[in-house]
Structures are given as C-alpha cells and as structure tokens.
Amino acid sequence: MIKWNRSVIGGLAAAVLVMGWTVPGWGQVFGKNKVTRTRFEWSYIESAHFDIYFINGEERLARIAATMIEDAYEQISADLRHELSARVPVILYRSHNDFEETNVVLDLVSESTGGFTEVFKNRIVVPFEGSYKKLRHVLHHELTHAMQFDMLYGGILESLLTRQYMFRMPLWFAEGMAEYESVGWDTEGDMIMRDAVITGYLPPLQQLQGYLVYKGGQSFFRFIAQRYGSDRLAQIMAKLKKSKDVEKSYKAILGKGLEDLSKEWHKSLRRKYWPEIAARREPDELAKRLTDHKEEGAYLNRDPAFSPYGDKIAFLSDRSGYKNIYLMSAIDGKILKQLVKGEKQGEYEEMHWLRGGITWSPDGEWIAFVAKSSGGDVLYLHQVRGRGVKKYTFDLNALFSPAWSPDGKRIALVGIKGEVSDLYVAHLEDGSLERLTHDRYDESDPAWSPDGKRIAFASDRIPEPEPSAADLLTGSYDIYIIGSHGLGIGGQGKSAIRNPQSAILRRIAASPSDDRSPTWSPDGKRIAFASNRNGIYNLYIADVETDSVAALTNVLTGCYDPEWSPDGGKIAFTSFREGGWDIFVLRNPLEKLLKTMPAPTAWALEADTVRTVYGDLKETEYENCKVQAYRPKFSPDIVNAMVGYSSYAGFGGQAVVSVSDVMGNHRFSFNTDLYYSFEDSDYQLVYYYLRRRVNLGVSVFHNKDYYVTRNYDWFSDRVYGGGVMASLPISRFTRLDFNVLGMGIDRQTYGWNPEKKQTRLLLTGLSWINDTILWGQTGPVNGFRSIASLDHSPDIPFNSLSFNTLSLDARRYFRVGRNYTFVTRYAGGLSWGKDPQAFFLGGTKNWLSPNYRRTDVWEVENLYFAHSDAPLRGTDYYEVSGTKFALINAEFRFPLVRYLVMGWPLGITLGNISGVLFADVGGAWTEDEKFRAFRADESGLPSLVSLKAGYGFGARINLGIAILRFDMAWPIHERPLRTRYYYFSLGPEF
Numbered sequence: 009m010i011k012w013n014r015s016v017i018g019g020l021a022a023a024v025l026v027m028g029w030t031v032p033g034w035g036q037v038f039g040k041n042k043v044t045r046t047r048f049e050w051s052y053i054e055s056a057h058f059d060i061y062f063i064n065g066e067e068r069l070a071r072i073a074a075t076m077i078e079d080a081y082e083q084i085s086a087d088l089r090h091e092l093s094a095r096v097p098v099i100l101y102r103s104h105n106d107f108e109e110t111n112v113v114l115d116l117v118s119e120s121t122g123g124f125t126e127v128f129k130n131r132i133v134v135p136f137e138g139s140y141k142k143l144r145h146v147l148h149h150e151l152t153h154a155m156q157f158d159m160l161y162g163g164i165l166e167s168l169l170t171r172q173y174m175f176r177m178p179l180w181f182a183e184g185m186a187e188y189e190s191v192g193w194d195t196e197g198d199m200i201m202r203d204a205v206i207t208g209y210l211p212p213l214q215q216l217q218g219y220l221v222y223k224g225g226q227s228f229f230r231f232i233a234q235r236y237g238s239d240r241l242a243q244i245m246a247k248l249k250k251s252k253d254v255e256k257s258y259k260a261i262l263g264k265g266l267e268d269l270s271k272e273w274h275k276s277l278r279r280k281y282w283p284e285i286a287a288r289r290e291p292d293e294l295a296k297r298l299t300d301h302k303e304e305g306a307y308l309n310r311d312p313a314f315s316p317y318g319d320k321i322a323f324l325s326d327r328s329g330y331k332n333i334y335l336m337s338a339i340d341g342k343i344l345k346q347l348v349k350g351e352k353q354g355e356y357e358e359m360h361w362l363r364g365g366i367t368w369s370p371d372g373e374w375i376a377f378v379a380k381s382s383g384g385d386v387l388y389l390h391q392v393r394g395r396g397v398k399k400y401t402f403d404l405n406a407l408f409s410p411a412w413s414p415d416g417k418r419i420a421l422v423g424i425k426g427e428v429s430d431l432y433v434a435h436l437e438d439g440s441l442e443r444l445t446h447d448r449y450d451e452s453d454p455a456w457s458p459d460g461k462r463i464a465f466a467s468d469r470i471p472e473p474e475p476s477a478a479d480l481l482t483g484s485y486d487i488y489i490i491g492s493h494g495l496g497i498g499g500q501g502k503s504a505i506r507n508p509q510s511a512i513l514r515r516i517a518a519s520p521s522d523d524r525s526p527t528w529s530p531d532g533k534r535i536a537f538a539s540n541r542n543g544i545y546n547l548y549i550a551d552v553e554t555d556s557v558a559a560l561t562n563v564l565t566g567c568y569d570p571e572w573s574p575d576g577g578k579i580a581f582t583s584f585r586e587g588g589w590d591i592f593v594l595r596n597p598l599e600k601l602l603k604t605m606p607a608p609t610a611w612a613l614e615a616d617t618v619r620t621v622y623g624d625l626k627e628t629e630y631e632n633c634k635v636q637a638y639r640p641k642f643s644p645d646i647v648n649a650m651v652g653y654s655s656y657a658g659f660g661g662q663a664v665v666s667v668s669d670v671m672g673n674h675r676f677s678f679n680t681d682l683y684y685s686f687e688d689s690d691y692q693l694v695y696y697y698l699r700r701r702v703n704l705g706v707s708v709f710h711n712k713d714y715y716v717t718r719n720y721d722w723f724s725d726r727v728y729g730g731g732v733m734a735s736l737p738i739s740r741f742t743r744l745d746f747n748v749l750g751m752g753i754d755r756q757t758y759g760w761n762p763e764k765k766q767t768r769l770l771l772t773g774l775s776w777i778n779d780t781i782l783w784g785q786t787g788p789v790n791g792f793r794s795i796a797s798l799d800h801s802p803d804i805p806f807n808s809l810s811f812n813t814l815s816l817d818a819r820r821y822f823r824v825g826r827n828y829t830f831v832t833r834y835a836g837g838l839s840w841g842k843d844p845q846a847f848f849l850g851g852t853k854n855w856l857s858p859n860y861r862r863t864d865v866w867e868v869e870n871l872y873f874a875h876s877d878a879p880l881r882g883t884d885y886y887e888v889s890g891t892k893f894a895l896i897n898a899e900f901r902f903p904l905v906r907y908l909v910m911g912w913p914l915g916i917t918l919g920n921i922s923g924v925l926f927a928d929v930g931g932a933w934t935e936d937e938k939f940r941a942f943r944a945d946e947s948g949l950p951s952l953v954s955l956k957a958g959y960g961f962g963a964r965i966n967l968g969i970a971i972l973r974f975d976m977a978w979p980i981h982e983r984p985l986r987t988r989y990y991y992f993s994l995g996p997e998f
Contacts, residue, residue: 009124009150009183038779038793040116041737043382044109044701050638050671055630057081057092061099061670063106067635069136069427072480073100073147074630076140077132080148084155084189089242093162096154097670098147099133103405103424105384107135111672111698116740119358119380122146125153127161128645131670137363138406138422138429139450140480141468148190156182159249175252180216184225185241193230195522195540197223198611199566199584205274205281206564207586213270231273236262280610287607288544288564291583291592294600298341298580299325301588305826308589311569312580313366313375314338318573321580322347322366322375323591324359329782329790329823331359333366333377335392338578338593347375348390352780352791354382354739355397363422363452365409370416374398378407378421382739387419387434400434402441411454411463420444420454420463431465431490444490445513448480453525457489457532464489464516464526464535485522487537487550489514517550517557525569530576536560536597538568538581542605543612547581547594549601560597562606572597640669642676660684673699687726688712705733717866723757727872745775753868767868768808773799781821786922786964786971787997789829789901794818803842809869811841819998827922833897833998835877840891840935845873847932849895849956850887852879852975854995861887879998880930882958882979882989890932892939897998899926904963921965924997926975929957952981958989970994 052061055074058081062070077098085091101107108117112126112133123134123146132150136143156177187197200223204210211217216224232240240261247257259265264272291297298321299309306327313322321338324331333348350359358380367376374389374396381399385407389398404423411420419434423441431444431451445451449469456463470483490513517523521541528535533552538545545566550557561567563583571580579597582589594600644667651661660683668675675698680691692709708730716722729751737743753767774797781791795817803810815837822830839845848865851858861884865871877895880888904923910916931954933939945951962975975991 009121009153038777038795040740040779041735041743042109042111042114042116043737043740044111044698044703045383046106046109047700048106051635052638053630053633053635054095055633058096058098061097061638063100063102066100066102066136066427069102070100071630071633072140072427073098073134073143074633076144077147077151080144080151080190084148084152087189087238087241088155088159088245090155090159090245092155092158094130094158096151096158097129097131099131099671101133101135102426104135104137105380105406107133112670113672119360119362123150125150125157127157129643129670130154130157136424136427138408138424138452139468140448141450144481145190149186152186152189153182156185156245159245160252177248178214178254179221180213180225180228181254182225183222184227184229187222187226188229188233191226193226193611193614195543195545195566197226198543198609199545200224201227201277202281202284203565203584203587205277206285209587210274210277213266213273227277228269228273231276232262232269235272235276284564284609288562291561291563291565291567291585291590294561294563295581295592295594297590297592298336298338299323299590301327301590302586306588308361309591310361310582310589311364311366312571312582312591313368314571314573314578314580315368316370316372316574318575318578320344321591322368324361324364324366326361331361333359333375333390338573338580341591345392347392348377348388350379353741355379355386355388357381357740360385360408363408365411365453367410367412367419369412370414376410376412376419378410387421389436400436400439402432402434404432404441409453411456413456414458414460420456420465422451422454422465431463433463449483450485452485455526455528455535457528458530459532462489462491464528466524466526466537467513469513484520485524486518487516487523487526487535489516489552516552517548517555523548527570527572527579529572530574534598536570536572536579538566538570540566540612542607543609544606546606547579547597549597558601559605560594560601562602638671640671640674642667642669642674671699673697683712701736703733703735703737705735707731707733715866718860721757721866722759723755723866725868725871726754726756728752741780742776742778745773745777747771747773747775749773753872755868765868766807768804768806769801769873770804770808771799771801773797781819784827784829784922785920785966786973787901788819788821788831789827790821790823792818792820799845801841801843809843809873811839811843811845811873813837813839813845813875815875827903829901831897831899831901831998833895835895835930836893837875838892843869844891844935845875846870846889846891847893848874848876848886848889849880849893849930849932850878850883851885852881852973852991852993853998854993855885856992856994859884861885862889877930879926879975880928880956880958881926881960881975881977881991882928882981883956888930888932888956890934890937892934893930893932895928895930897926897928899924899997901997918965921963924962924964924975925960926962926977927957927959928977929955929980931955956981960989962991964997971996973997 049064050061051064052059053070053074055078058077060070060074099112110117110133112131125132132154134146134150213228243261244257247260248254251257255266258269301307301309304327306325309323309325311324319338320335322333322335325334330351332346332350334343335345335347336343348356350356356379360378374391376387376389378385378387387400387407387410404425406424408422417436419436421432421434422429423432428448429450430446431454433442433444449467452466454463454465465488466485467488468483468485516535519541521539523537523539526535526537534549535552536547536549539548545568546562547560547567547570548557549560565584567581567583569582577596579594580591582591646664646666649661649663663680666677675696677694680689682689690711692707694707697704710728712724712726714724729749731747731749734746735743749771751769755765757763776796779793781788781793797815799813801809801811817835819833824830837847850861865886879897880895901922901924905921906919908918933954940953941955942950943953957980958977960975960977962973964971964973973993977989979987
C-alpha cells in the first residue's frame with residue numbers, strides 16, 4: 009500500500025494550523041485519533057541495502073526480515089533492471105496493534121492495512137502478524153513500491169525541489185505491479201477475478217476501484233507478462249520514468265494503448281473463466297443462503313457460529329457500515345438481535361474480521377470473541393440474553409480465533425508473543441494462560457473435540473524442529489491435532505511431528521495445498537475443513553482415524569469458515585459471491601459427499617503460482633550484524649521555496665520546510681512569506697512531539713495583513729504570538745484537547761485620521777471531542793460526532809479582551825438505507841464576561857461569491873475572536889449575531905443522479921451526484937435581549953422573532969479535487985415566501 013504523508017501533501021497545512029490558532033476554537037477539530045499506548049524503544053541493523061528498525065527485544069525477527077527483503081531486492085532489481093540509489097529504511101513492528109500506532113504517517117492505519125511504503129522518504133513500514141509467509145509477501149510488495157518510487161522520483165531533495173512527486177501512478181498500476189511481483193498469482197486473486205468476470209462487475213482497467221485495484225491490477229500484469237513477455241515490465245517502467253505518463257509508456261513499448269489492452273485482458277479472462285460455469289456450482293445450488301450482502305448493503309457476513317442448540321447463529325457483519333456481531337435464526341436467517349456494536353467505542357475499536365472467530369459457551373448464555381480495545385487485544389465474554397460483559401487480558405501482542413471448551417472452563421486461542429505465533433488455552437476461573445505450542449510456525453483456527461481432550465488447528469509447520477528462514481516460507485497449512493494439555497496423541501508415524509515441548513502433533517489428511525478452519529463432527533470421528541486443493545477453497549471432510557478425505561463442495565468462487573452444527577445435520581460456511589461475503593447452511597453433509605475430487609483450475613496447474621525462490625534464504629547471513637541504538641535522524645519531508653524581486657517592493661519570497669525523524673515522532677514545520685521587510689512578512693514555526701500518548705505541540709508565529717473593507721476603509725493588522733497544545737486520545741473515537749495561546753494584535757488604520765490600536769489576549773481552551781463517523785463520497789454517512797468546548801481569556805494588562813465561552817456542536821448520522829442518510833445537527837453556545845464573544849450565523853460554509861448582511865465584522869474582536877456558524881440557509885453571511893446562539897439543521901441525503909451522459913455540445917459525463925432536502929433554524933441574541941421564538945403577524949399567523957429559518961433542496965458532486973455543493977433555499981422568516989437564496993459552495997457536507 010502507498011501512503012502519501014499528510015504533513016507533506018498539505019505543504020502549507022502547518023501554516024494554516026498556526027493561523028487557525030489566532031481564532032477561537034483553534035483546538036476544535038473533528039476526527040478520529042491515533043493512540044500511542046506504548047513508548048517504543050528502537051534499535052536497528054544494517055543489511056546490504058536496508059536499515060532494519062525494530063523494537064528492542066525483536067532482534068531475531070529483524071534478522072529474518074533482513075534476509076527476506078534482501079532476497080526480494082535481488083529479484084525485483086532483476087525484474088525492473090534497477091538498483092536503489094539510496095538505502096531504504098524498513099520499520100518493523102511486532103504486531104498489527106503496534107503497527108497501528110506508527111507516526112511515520114499521520115493517517116489512521118486500519119486493520120486491513122498489511123503494510124505501507126511512505127512516498128517521500130521511501131520508508132517501508134510493516135507489522136509481523138504471526139506468519140512469516142505473510143511477512144515475506146508484505147515486504148516484497150512494499151519493496152516493489154520503494155523501487156517504483158526510487159525509479160520515478162529519485163532522491164528526496166531532488167524529488168521535492170523538482171516537483172516530480174506531483175506525478176502519481178494510477179493505483180491499479182502501482183498496487184497491481186507490487187502484488188504480481190510479490191506472489192505472481194494466488195487463490196485469492198483467482199477467486200476475486202473469476203467472480204468479477206462471471207458475475208459481470210469487472211470494469212475497464214482504468215476504472216478499477218477498491219480491492220480490485222490490487223487483484224485486478226495483479227491480473228493485468230500477469231496477462232502482460234504471459235502475452236508480451238516478462239521483460240516488458242522493466243521497459244515500461246524505464247519509459248514511465250521519462251514520460252511520467254502511463255498511457256504513453258504502454259503505447260511506446262507494446263504499441264497499444266490502455267483501452268485496447270484492457271479489452272484484450274477482458275477477453276482473455278472470459279475465455280479462462282466462463283468454462284468454469286459448467287464445471288462447478290453456485291453456493292445457492294447446494295446450500296441455503298441466510299444472508300444477502302447486496303440487499304443488506306454489506307460487504308461481509310462471516311464467522312458463523314452455531315448456538316449449542318443449533319437453532320441460532322452468531323456472526324460478524326458490516327451491514328450497518330460498522331462491524332457488529334448479530335444473532336440470526338439458523339433456519340431462515342432472520343435477524344434476532346444485535347449482540348455487539350463494534351467500532352464505535354474504545355472497548356471494541358476493531359473486531360478482527362480478518363482473523364476473528366466467534367464461539368459459544370456450552371450453556372448458550374455467552375459468546376466469546378476477540379476485539380481490539382483502547383489498551384490492546386482483549387478476550388471478551390458477552391452475555392447473549394443480557395448485557396453482562398467479562399474481559400480477559402494477557403501479556404501477548406495479539407489475540408485471535410477463540411474456541412470455547414466443551415466443559416465451559418477454558419478457551420483456546422492463538423496469541424503472538426515476540427516473533428512467534430502459538431496456541432494457548434485461557435483458564436476462565438483464574439485468568440491464567442497455558443501455552444500449548446512454542447515454535448516459529450503460524451497457528452490458526454483452533455477447534456475443540458467434542459470430548460474436550462483434543463484441539464484441532466491449522467499450521468504451516470513442517471517436520472523440522474529448528475526451521476530455517478527458508479523452511480518458514482515453504483510449508484503449506486495442514487490440519488493438526490494436539491492434546492488440550494500438550495499431551496501426546498496416538499498416530500505415530502510419518503504424520504506425527506514432535507514439537508519442542510515433546511507433545512505429539514498429529515497431522516490430518518496432509519496435502520501440498522493449504523487446509524484451514526477445522527471443525528469437528530459431534531461424534532468426534534470427522535473433521536470438516538476448507539482447502540484450496542483444486543485452486544479454489546472448497547469444503548472437505550476427513551476421517552480422523554483413517555485420514556481418508558472426501559470433497560463436500562465444488563463451487564465457483566470459494567467456501568470458508570465451516571462450522572458443524574451440534575446435531576451434525578448441518579454445516580454453516582461463508583462464500584464469496586458478487587463482490588461480497590455471505591453465510592450459507594448445507595444440510596445433511598455426510599449424504600452429499602462428492603464421489604470425485606473437484607477438478608483443478610487452470611492456474612493451479614501452472615508453474616508461476618509463486619514467483620519467488622526461497623531456497624537461497626540464509627538467516628545466518630545477518631546473524632552477526634551489529635545492533636545499533638536508534639537516535640533521531642532528521643530529513644526533509646518537503647522543501648518548497650521561490651524568490652522574486654520588484655523594483656517597488658524589493659526582494660520577496662515564500663518557503664515551506666517540513667522536517668521529521670525516521671519514526672515521525674518529532675516534526676518541525678517552518679513557513680514564511682517574505683515581503684518588503686521583516687516586519688511586513690509572515691513566518692511560523694511549529695514543533696510536534698508525538699512519541700507519548702499525550703501529543704504535544706508548540707508554535708510561534710507572526711503575520712502581517714492589509715485589508716480594504718467594503719466601505720473602503722484601509723488598515724493593517726500585525727498578529728504575533730505563540731501557543732502550546734496537548735491532546736490526550738482516550739480511544740480512537742474520543743480525546744481531550746487543551747490549548748494555551750498568547751497573542752498580540754497591532755492595528756494600524758490609514759487615511760485622514762490614522763491611528764494605532766493594540767490588543768492582547770491569553771486564551772486557554774479545553775475541548776472534549778467524540779467522532780465515530782463513516783465517510784461517503786461527499787460527507788459523513790453514518791455515526792456520531794460532537795465537540796464540547798470551554799474557552800477562557802483572563803483580564804490581563806495592555807488592553808486585553810476578557811471572556812468565557814461555552815459551545816457545543818453535536819451531529820448524528822442515521823443510515824436509513826444503502827446510500828440514504830438522515831442527519832441532525834444541534835449547535836449552541838454562550839459567552840460572558842467583560843468582552844463576551846459574538847456568534848455570527850448565516851449563509852453556508854465556503855460560500856462562493858457570498859452576500860454580506862453587515863459590515864462591522866472588521867473590528868478586532870469580531871475578525872479574530874467571534875464564532876461564525878453555518879449553515880443557516882435562507883440568510884446572508886453575518887445576518888444574525890449575539891452572545892448566545894442556537895442552531896438546528898436537518899438533512900435527508902440521497903442518490904440524485906447515478907450516471908448522466910450529455911451529448912452535443914457539452915459532451916460530458918457526470919456520475920454519483922447526490923441530492924439533499926434540508927431545513928435549518930437558528931438564532932442569536934444578547935444578554936439584554938429576551939428570546940422570543942414566535943409572535944403573531946398582522947394576519948394572525950405565527951411569525952419568527954429571534955429565529956431565522958429556511959428550507960430547500962440541493963445537490964453535491966465530488967469532482968476529485970473538491971466537492972461542489974449547490975443549495976436553493978426559501979426563508980421562512982421572510983414574507984412573502986417567494987424569496988429564494990442560491991448557494992454555490994465548496995467542501996464536504998457537515
């Protein structure tokens with residue numbers, strides 16, 4: 009994944025932020041939070057081409073990573089015919105939870121992000137998630153990006169000064185190449201492309217979006233390599249380096265543009281996948297569908313878990329936009345209850361949908377699952393009928409896949425500690441943790457036998473007690489059985505493997521393919537599991553005693569997460585179809601076993617399934633590398649400057665310089681606009697310290713601006729001062745901000761009666777911020793966000809302003825259907841003291857060519873310290889003012905135009921235009937005024953007094969570079985009601 013550092017993309021963002029500190033509410037910014045829970049101590053080792061940074065104690069993991077990435081470099085360098093021009097930093101985290109705390113980029117890192125490469129400093133950042141195979145894949149993928157950036161952008165300073173970074177590769181090109189380089193082709197990619205081709209949602213190459221950017225792009229690069237030769241990749245990249253145009257590069261090398269190549273690619277996919285329709289079956293043809301992701305507006309319905317009586321199924325779904333746990337009927341799929349609301353509070357920040365798992369207590373009163381909380385991974389026990397919750401925490405870096413024992417006293421799970429993933433058993437009575445395996449192989453999906461004496465699980469281990477780096481990458485996932493106390497199990501022979509604790513692990517139905525997600529039959533004689541033995545994940549059933557295996561399904565896309573019902577009469581599973589995941593129930597599985605194994609897919613028979621060669625990996629190559637302690641090393645994020653000269657004003661110039669260390673914990677930004685003299689220039693310096701949980705910031709600034717009002721008054725303001733900021737994130741969704749700002753304003757008026765006026769201010773602010781929203785194309789579509797703030801400015805010498813201000817802004821977004829949202833917003837505030845602040849209402853934010861109702865807003869107390877709130881459509885800017893205010897907005901947002909193609913003379917195409925119906929009502933008043941909402945007019949009808957109100961409709965379109973809004977409003981407070989207001993504005997919806 010590519011990450012464009014927000015602190016760089018925003019070039020002038022620091023300057024804007026500092027300028028924002030000169031207005032009230034300068035700490036009031038919506039947004040979710042990155043929580044730094046651990047103060048990491050770092051070290052690093054140097055390989056031939058990379059600096060591998062690792063958390064102290066994870067030296068062994070770093071040496072393995074160094075071996076992997078150097079091996080990947082040899083292959084990518086040969087493929088692209090390019091060598092790195094500089095050393096590349098590789099930052100390695102010991103778990104995904106730690107990885108999400110990174111400050112290399114300021115964006116939030118989601119659970120689905122496997123790693124990223126930051127563009128401007130070419131830093132590779134990856135987590136270890138228990139699997140060395142996955143670590144190798146992610147390192148190879150991200151190194152491909154680093155090689156791309158090195159080829160196209162060159163060194164840091166060269167790129168920044170020559171603006172090469174303004175060219176961005178299309179995502180299908182960047183991500184597709186990285187996926188193809190790292191794995192060639194794989195089961196997941198084949199499933200997604202087969203589904204997209206057969207069900208008809210595969211767009212042209214240039215229109216790939218979402219996960220198709222990765223897998224569609226990967227498929228296209230594979231197609232190019234197979235049809236035109238693998239050497240063309242290096243030629244295309246070399247051409248792209250010069251042209252900075254993907255279309256021209258393909259035409260120059262292949263003689264065809266992207267449109268023609270896309271058509272060829274589509275045709276080849278149809279020839280490949282359409283014959284599969286006759287050879288395989290849809291999930292609906294062999295099992296009953298219980299969910300429908302398209303109808304529900306969801307992407308995933310996964311992890312089905314039968315209740316002990318078999319009449320209910322608990323499962324994970326994102327049908328609300330958030331990942332929640334639901335309870336449904338096992339008969340018809342009717343939703344009975346929402347058990348857990350995820351991703352809205354600190355207890356359930358992430359629901360681990362990629363490696364989750366839900367399990368029931370034997371009495372059916374509780375479910376157990378693992379979720380990330382504000383303090384790390386937690387094993388939750390959640391009452392089904394009530395609201396009781398129990399929490400278990402362990403000294404592990406990550407937790408996955410819980411499974412409740414038949415006696416109800418223990419839960420098996422997978423945990424990551426250090427550089428290993430192992431199988432554990434948690435004892436619920438005392439909270440103790442027992443370790444069943446202790447090795448460097450990956451474990452997943454534990455399942456208890458019905459008698460509670462054995463645990464089946466999937467692992468990529470091989471019969472080697474001390475695996476090498478190469479061994480960790482060559483083993484396929486098989487199903488193993490272990491005693492629940494690490495005791496030996498019968499079955500000595502070639503299927504038996506002895507672990508370091510001398511427990512016997514019995515391998516079941518071994519194959520060179522990947523076998524995952526075992527589930528026991530109620531009699532304990534069989535195990536059902538998912539396997540890609542034919543190139544597609546299907547369900548199989550193995551006899552525990554004889555090791556014989558029979559196929560249960562032969563589907564087009566794939567079957568995952570099998571779960572055997574307590575009575576043995578059903579198996580629930582998930583399947584990918586039409587771009588999403590659904591849950592099915594197959595009845596009488598033992599009566600429906602296939603007589604023959606499913607035929608292999610075309611790609612399963614090909615030789616390029618894995619392009620990398622693991623045999624040359626030698627972990628000992630970096631065994632003696634010197635471990636060095638990390639010291640902050642600073643380098644520029646952005647350098648942008650220009651200088652000019654005028655015979656009237658002399659020299660002038662602008663500059664933006666942003667600098668940070670490798671980890672991103674220390675960030676400096678300096679911005680200046682030099683003009684005529686030092687006193688007439690603008691300059692700001694900001695420093696952020698992000699290493700601890702409390703984020704700290706310091707700023708000093710000076711700005712000089714000249715104004716001409718609508719009354720042709722001419723004046724200048726010199727604004728200077730400094731501030732400090734502290735932000736404490738409670739969780740991803742809630743934080744507390746504290747700010748102190750000291751500033752002075754020197755106003756000089758010009759004209760017939762010039763005068764000078766000085767104003768001083770010491771402002772402290774405290775804000776409580778909550779944000780759980782989900783974004784759509786033009787604004788939030790679901791969730792809640794609020795800011796409650798208290799500002800205090802004491803009376804200090806030298807003509808100061810003294811006031812206290814309390815304000816609230818709360819917004820609730822109700823998703824009432826797919827792409828339909830109802831929004832309510834409540835805002836209010838009051839100010840008191842010697843110089844109470846003014847609240848101005850009217851118009852809409854970022855109004856293009858606005859109308860102003862008043863002209864006294866240029867006073868110092870109004871220009872710099874007044875609050876301006878909107879929208880209040882049906883009014884002009886600053887139409888309403890007072891020291892107290894209330895504002896209510898209601899909107900219904902809906903799809904207006906999905907796709908519009910215009911003919912002559914415009915010849916343009918527009919899509920995804922959303923509509924809105926709205927109503928706004930608000931008012932402002934002072935301490936001396938009595939609030940009065942209504943009074944009777946001359947005709948006896950109620951008329952608004954202290955309030956203004958409007959209603960109307962509008963449209964929004966995302967233009968890519970900005971969101972354009974149009975509103976037409978009718979004011980209710982004006983008579984006649986025929987008056988209309990038109991608003992064109994920019995920016996997202998509130």
